[in-house]
Amino acid sequence: MLSLFFENIRISLxxxxxxxxxxxxTGIGIIIGVFSxxxxxxxxxxxxxxxxxxxxxxxxxxxxxxxxxxxxxxxxWEVKNRPRMRTQYVRKIKERSQYAMAVAAVMQRGAxxxxxxxxxxxxxxxxxxxxxxTISTEIDQGRFFTDSEDRSGSRVTVIGxxxxxxxxxxxxxxxxxxxxxxxxxxVIGVLEKQGKFLGLFSVNNxxxxxxxxxxxxxxxxxxxxxxxxVPEKMIDDAKDEIHTxxxxxxxxxxxxxxxxxxNQTKAFETQYNSLKMAIGGTGLFITVLSLVVGGIxxxxxxxxxxxxxxxxxGVRKAIGATKGMILGQFLMEAITICxxxxxxxxxxxxxxxxxxxxxxxxxxxxxLSILAxxxxxxxxxxxxxxxxxxxxxxxxxxxxxxx
Amino acid sequence: MSLIxxxxxxxxxxxxxxxxxxxxxxxxxxxxxxxxAIMGPSGSGKSTLMNMIGCLDTPTSxxxxxxxxxxxxxxxxxxxxIRNRKIGFVFQTFNLLPKATxxxxxxxxxxxxxxxxxxxxxxxxxxxxxVGLGDRMHHRPNELSGGQRQRVAIARALSxxxxxxxxxxxxxxxxxxxxxxxxxxxxTLYEKGHTIILxxxxxxxxxxxxxxxxxxxxxxxxxxxxGP
Numbered sequence: 228m229l230s231l232f233f234e235n236i237r238i239s240l241x242x243x244x245x246x247x248x249x250x251x252x253t254g255i256g257i258i259i260g261v262f263s264x265x266x267x268x269x270x271x272x273x274x275x276x277x278x279x280x281x282x283x284x285x286x287x288x289x290x291x292x293x294x295x296x297x298x299x300x301x302x303x304w305e306v307k308n309r310p311r312m313r314t315q316y317v318r319k320i321k322e323r324s325q326y327a328m329a330v331a332a333v334m335q336r337g338a339x340x341x342x343x344x345x346x347x348x349x350x351x352x353x354x355x356x357x358x359x360x361t362i363s364t365e366i367d368q369g370r371f372f373t374d375s376e377d378r379s380g381s382r383v384t385v386i387g388x389x390x391x392x393x394x395x396x397x398x399x400x401x402x403x404x405x406x407x408x409x410x411x412x413x414v415i416g417v418l419e420k421q422g423k424f425l426g427l428f429s430v431n432n433x434x435x436x437x438x439x440x441x442x443x444x445x446x447x448x449x450x451x452x453x454x455x456x457v458p459e460k461m462i463d464d465a466k467d468e469i470h471t472x473x474x475x476x477x478x479x480x481x482x483x484x485x486x487x488x489x490n491q492t493k494a495f496e497t498q499y500n501s502l503k504m505a506i507g508g509t510g511l512f513i514t515v516l517s518l519v520v521g522g523i524x525x526x527x528x529x530x531x532x533x534x535x536x537x538x539x540x541g542v543r544k545a546i547g548a549t550k551g552m553i554l555g556q557f558l559m560e561a562i563t564i565c566x567x568x569x570x571x572x573x574x575x576x577x578x579x580x581x582x583x584x585x586x587x588x589x590x591x592x593x594x595l596s597i598l599a600x601x602x603x604x605x606x607x608x609x610x611x612x613x614x615x616x617x618x619x620x621x622x623x624x625x626x627x628x629x630x
Numbered sequence: 631m632s633l634i635x636x637x638x639x640x641x642x643x644x645x646x647x648x649x650x651x652x653x654x655x656x657x658x659x660x661x662x663x664x665x666x667a668i669m670g671p672s673g674s675g676k677s678t679l680m681n682m683i684g685c686l687d688t689p690t691s692x693x694x695x696x697x698x699x700x701x702x703x704x705x706x707x708x709x710x711x712i713r714n715r716k717i718g719f720v721f722q723t724f725n726l727l728p729k730a731t732x733x734x735x736x737x738x739x740x741x742x743x744x745x746x747x748x749x750x751x752x753x754x755x756x757x758x759x760x761v762g763l764g765d766r767m768h769h770r771p772n773e774l775s776g777g778q779r780q781r782v783a784i785a786r787a788l789s790x791x792x793x794x795x796x797x798x799x800x801x802x803x804x805x806x807x808x809x810x811x812x813x814x815x816x817x818t819l820y821e822k823g824h825t826i827i828l829x830x831x832x833x834x835x836x837x838x839x840x841x842x843x844x845x846x847x848x849x850x851x852x853x854x855x856x857g858p
Contacts, residue, residue, distance in 0.1 A: 230747060538725065543738070544710065545686060547713045550710075552742060623686050
């Protein structure tokens with residue numbers, strides 16, 4: 228039956244090519260359906276990837292303590308009324324916690340950073356030596372500052388990869404000086420290059436200072452948080468413990484609400500998953516809708532095709548085509564329209580994925596592409612089966628007489 | 631054994647409560663290598679008889695044996711198979727597929743017979759050469775004259791090497807010169823040993839046949855040998 232199969236493909240393709248405009252118009256629903264599902268998949272794959280990167284940058288084993296809750300729904304003035312985080316908490320937490328492996332106080336604010344005649348506005352961070360353990364980035368060149376540099380208030384800084392490119396352009400920055408809000412700092416290290424966080428903003432231009440110097444010079448503005456590294460597998464226990472310790476530090480009575488928040492990447496995940504559901508849901512809705520509409524269109528055009536070719540059906544039956552063969556021929560035609568349309572949709576999605584890739588790294592998922600084409604095949608079968616059945620059951624004598 | 635045996639064939643339609651006897655007790659035996667013309671006015675039942683012989687239709691009652699196979703009890707698939715293997719149709723309006731080349735048109739019965747591509751191409755080109763269209767194989771029907779189209783149709787009917795060729799008014803849509811060419815082809819095929827059944831209402835066409843039957847009101851009224 229292989230020769231019949233190829234014959235059917237040949238007939239189908241020539242029927243599709245003979246009615247190009249009609250086939251394209253008919254296939255638009257399928258094209259849109261396949262396009263939307265694959266583009267959606269591409270978007271989600273890209274989001275997944277950049278989310279994973281960003282999450283590993285934040286660290287799944289880090290607790291972030293600050294005044295505000297990520298994705299919380301507190302009023303700004305409530306947050307504002309909470310007491311600030313203090314760098315002294317670091318010592319207290321280290322003393323009392325059995326889970327905390329590293330505790331860094333991180334103060335952050337915006338500042339003007341300059342070198343010779345170049346300058347840029349960026350974020351500066353004041354922190355302690357535990358900081359490197361709470362981020363996933365490594366030192367690319369030079370070294371991080373030491374405890375004694377921190378205590379003595381040395382004006383040294385570790386700069387982001389971007390600042391090195393901006394200011395030093397290939398030259399060795401170690402030992403050179405940069406000015407942060409007008410104060411001279413000696414560069415002692417450079418961080419390796421980092422991706423953008425959630426594809427949104429880059430931290431490559433940051434400058435990290437010892438807390439000692441930072442608090443003396445810049446602590447009037449900006450905010451403070453604590454980053455605590457804990458064993459990833461015990462993060463929930465650790466969170467409970469840190470929570471208790473924080474309440475003790477703050478001296479909160481049992482009934483009083485927390486005046487701080489402990490955040491972890493899980494908060495992002497929850498938020499992200501609902502975003503993903505929204506994108507996926509919308510894409511799926513468009514897909515299903517356009518496939519249903521497209522399928523109805525194809526069914527319609529197949530009825531027309533059967534009508535137009537009644538005589539051909541009669542001739543084919545007279546020269547020996549069985550019902551099954553006629554059924555197969557028309558079913559193949561419907562499938563061909565759908566699969567060709569599916570492939571067109573897929574190509575469009577493939578082209579679009581290049582543009583999406585420019586916004587954030589993503590790939591057209593192979594599995595989904597195959598599924599999408601398979602899906603259009605199924606639409607072809609479903610929408611083609613009734614017209615094909617009708618064609619197969621035409622009476623050969625009547626069909627031969629059909630004008 | 632006779633090639634075709636029709637015994638007491640009835641085909642009865644019910645149109646608006648009225649009984650129409652399209653075939654009313656037909657008995658007919660056709661031997662191998664006969665050239666038979668079926669004649670009769672319109673409504674006489676000659677089309678019904680042709681459809682019956684061509685296995686496109688089954689009788690209401692009666693027995694139809696084709697080379698010993700019981701056609702009257704066959705289902706659709708068996709009928710399709712016997713049409714494919716044993717019957718070559720030639721129609722008044724040629725009924726070629728307009729978008730297919732001459733060669734592809736001739737190939738189609740072979741596709742349904744599940745013959746492989748290479749053999750199919752060979753058989754198709756043989757059949758086209760035998761009707762004098764060896765040089766027109768890749769032309770589409772709209773690039774061919776009426777006579778040439780009908781020759782393609784004959785090649786299609788011949789491609790499966792059928793037991794009978796069933797031609798329904800094959801010259802009806804042709805000018806007399808092309809019609810004569812087509813009849814000449816039938817004559818040659820008959821001489822080569824083919825069995826040909828021709829439906830016509832023109833006496834001078836029926837003259838080509840060696841045997842003629844006339845139908846009237848679903849009954850055979852005349853059956854005589856005349857030809858060479």
